Amino acid sequence: MKSIQQKLIVSFLVFMGLGIGLASAVYYQPNLLSNHPFLKDLAQKLALYQEQTTEDKVYLQFDKTFYEPGESIWFTAYVRDAQTFEASRKSAVVYVAFLNPKGSVEQELTLIAQEGHAAGTFSLPEDLKGGLYTVKAYTKWQNNTETFLSVKLPSKKQYCQILI
Template sequence: MSKKLISFLFMIVAATCFRAQNKAEKALELFSEKYPQEKVHLVFNKNSFIAGENLWFKSFVFDGYDISGISTSLFVELYDSNKVQIGKKIIPLINGQGSGNFILPESLKEGIYYVRAYTTWMANFNEDFQAIKPVVIYNPSSPQKLVPNTDSKWTAAAFPESGTFIDGINTKFAVRLQSKGITPSEWSGYVVDAEKPDVKITSFKGFDQNVGAFSITPQTGKKYQLIVTDSKGNKQTIDLPPVADSGIHLKV
């Protein structure tokens, strides 16, 4: 077979693959437009409460980087450490924002509780974007006392919101902190090339005790690491996924 014929066949195969990938990318872009993904961010009026007080909260619902106009209401639920629901509110959303409160029963046992927030639309997608925040509730009358676990270790996880990590494409990562106790109130992170650990590529601060985010444009052949540090100097290093040469990137 001549070199010219081989080159011609190669060009046909390459063009066919390019058209197929183009169609797939357009299909995913259309899916993203038709089915945008919401994320919830919750803010409390303080970090800890006493049984009988009001727990006030403000919510922000995002679609990508913008305030979402998809949902008109938000479900906010309060749970104890055994996943028993203590209360539930349906909060009207105006321009993606809403606020409300829970009146904490005076009979609540002292301990760590959790507030969960989500929209009906979010039930169609991954639960990772629902807001779940721990809250400490004290009760002087409770026989059960909360012993602060200051040595409780936390773990961090990072995942690309598009599901892919492709050479030359700016990718946003979501970062989540988890702990059997209370996650640190202040924490931050930065990304490095594993071969140049002293050079920060990008850095960020946590939005709250549980969630943070950063963006990076990767290069093939490089290994990236995320270093997360709390205010006490505790540190954790996470390997980011390998960088793919090519693929389909769905921007969320």
């Protein structure tokens, strides 16, 4: 019984020693593995995959936080690459929808994002009823996912407030 335990301990120590030795060799000589053709090819494929599948994010900036019925909601939509936060090279069209409290689309805009941003406006009707309205912004790539931007607009007869 002791010999099995001793063999297991010795084997464990040998593997730990080899693992630590390999890890320190890679740490102190980072080019040791980076010149390997397989790893270079793998890194290039991963970079290409990341570039092709990067996600876009849409951000909205409003002109103010309180709106009264009959006013216009002025906004700027920013379309950004989620990884680099630079202007998106993938999406040039932004869809922005104004939804009523029941979730139905009241107004919808299709905006062209030049250099990553686009401006738009929604006109609120004079007879705007109270409730929780939503402004939803997304790109074509986000249309079938849950990654779109949604801003709630609680509305009373006197005003509506944007919660960000």
